[in-house]
Amino acid sequence: MALKPNLIPEPALLDLPDDQGMLSWQNIFLNDQPVELEIGSGKGTFLLAAATQFPNHNFVGIEWARAYCDFAADRLRRHGLTNARMVRSDANWWIRAHVPDQSLHALHVYFPDPWPKARHHKRRLIQTSFLQQAVRILVPGGVLRVVTDHAGYFEHIRAVVGEFKLLQIIDFVPPLPAADGLLVGTNFEKKYVLQNRSFNSLALKKP
Numbered sequence: 139m140a141l142k143p144n145l146i147p148e149p150a151l152l153d154l155p156d157d158q159g160m161l162s163w164q165n166i167f168l169n170d171q172p173v174e175l176e177i178g179s180g181k182g183t184f185l186l187a188a189a190t191q192f193p194n195h196n197f198v199g200i201e202w203a204r205a206y207c208d209f210a211a212d213r214l215r216r217h218g219l220t221n222a223r224m225v226r227s228d229a230n231w232w233i234r235a236h237v238p239d240q241s242l243h244a245l246h247v248y249f250p251d252p253w254p255k256a257r258h259h260k261r262r263l264i265q266t267s268f269l270q271q272a273v274r275i276l277v278p279g280g281v282l283r284v285v286t287d288h289a290g291y292f293e294h295i296r297a298v299v300g301e302f303k304l305l306q307i308i309d310f311v312p313p314l315p316a317a318d319g320l321l322v323g324t325n326f327e328k329k330y331v332l333q334n335r336s337f338n339s340l341a342l343k344k345p
C-alpha cells in the first residue's frame with residue numbers, strides 16, 4: 139500500500155531493536171521536554187499539528203500500518219520537526235517493551251479501530267490491560283484522551299473505564315486548537331464530519 143512514492147521516513151522514524159529494553163526519551167530527543175504519545179496515528183495529521191503548535195513538547199506516534207507510518211514520518215521530516223517521531227509497531231507490544239514508567243504527559247487515542255464484530259472485541263485497544271499500562275507510563279496528572287465515532291466501542295470503553303478505579307474521568311478539553319471546530323483534527327475526524335457522524339470523547343487523568 140504505497141501512499142506516495144519516494145517517501146523518506148528517516149530521521150523522523152524511530153526504529154528500536156526489539157531487544158533494546160526501556161528507552162530514554164532524553165536520549166532520543168536530546169532534551170527534557172514533556173513527551174506525548176499518540177496511538178494509531180494514521181497519516182500523522184494530529185501529530186504534525188501538535189508538534190508544530192507545541193514546540194516545547196515532544197511527540198511520538200505509533201502506527202501499525204507501514205505505509206501510513208512512513209507517510210507520517212515523511213511529513214514530519216518535510217516540516218523540519220525535530221520534536222516528533224513515528225514508530226512502526228503494535229502499540230500494545232511497543233509500550234510494554236520500551237516505554238518507561240511515569241514518562242509521558244499525555245496519551246492520545248483518536249478514532250481507534252472499532253472491531254465491531256463480537257468475536258473481534260478482544261482486539262480493541264482499550265481494555266483493562268491497556269488502562270493498566272496507561273497508569274504505569276503516565277506521570278501523575280498525565281491525561282489519556284480518547285475520541286471515537288463508534289457508539290458500540292464507546293459503550294465498551296465506558297464499561298471498562300467504569301470498573302477501573304486508577305484513572306479519574308475529567309472533562310475532555312481538545313488537545314489543540316483544531317481548525318473549524320474539530321475536536322482533534324485527524325483525517326478520520328475530517329472524513330466523518332462530512333458524513334455527519336457524531337463523536338464521543340473521554341478524558342482520564344492519573345491522580
Ligand SMILES: C[S@@+](CC[C@H](N)C(=O)[O-])C[C@H]1O[C@@H](n2cnc3c(N)ncnc32)[C@H](O)[C@@H]1O
Pocket residue numbers: 177178179180181200201202203206227228229230248249250251263324325326327
Ligand atoms: C481508524 S484509523 C485512525 C487514524 C487516525 N487516528 C485518524 O483519526 O485519522 C486507526 C489507525 O490505528 C492503527 N492501529 C490499529 N491498531 C494499532 C495498534 N495496536 N498499534 C498501532 N497502530 C494501530 C491502524 O493501522 C490505523 O491506521
